[in-house]
Amino acid sequence: MSNDILSALAEVLEQRKHAAADSSYVASLHAKGLNKILEKVGEEATETLLAAKDAEISGQTKDLVYETADLWFHSLVMLSHLGLGPDAILQELERRFDLSGLDEKAARTGKE
Numbered sequence: 789m790s791n792d793i794l795s796a797l798a799e800v801l802e803q804r805k806h807a808a809a810d811s812s813y814v815a816s817l818h819a820k821g822l823n824k825i826l827e828k829v830g831e832e833a834t835e836t837l838l839a840a841k842d843a844e845i846s847g848q849t850k851d852l853v854y855e856t857a858d859l860w861f862h863s864l865v866m867l868s869h870l871g872l873g874p875d876a877i878l879q880e881l882e883r884r885f886d887l888s889g890l891d892e893k894a895a896r897t898g899k900e
Contacts, residue, residue: 794874797861801868817865825866832859 804812809819817825836859839852867873887895 791878797864798868798873801864805868814865818869822869825869828862829866832862
């Protein structure tokens with residue numbers, strides 16, 4: 789996957805963060821505040837989980853991909869609302885890349 793689409797989307801999200809609430813869906817989410825954005829992230833997470841369960845049974849992944857895209861999108865809106873972008877997450881993933889998952893988890897001392 790190209791980081792270009794994440795960068796382009798992050799730019800659009802930043803532009804819409806300060807737009808009039810009636811001008812775009814993203815602007816309306818920002819206007820409603822963090823709790824509404826978190827509600828959408830939770831809703832999309834649930835839909836992604838259900839789609840994954842369905843995909844396991846049916847072998848069809850189209851809905852899983854669709855719902856995961858919604859989850860990622862709303863997660864990016866959340867990050868944007870809090871002044872972050874996808875680069876912060878990509879940097880953290882890069883930092884973890886050469887670590888054993890078990891070692892990384894143990895290093896978090898108390899975080900689960």
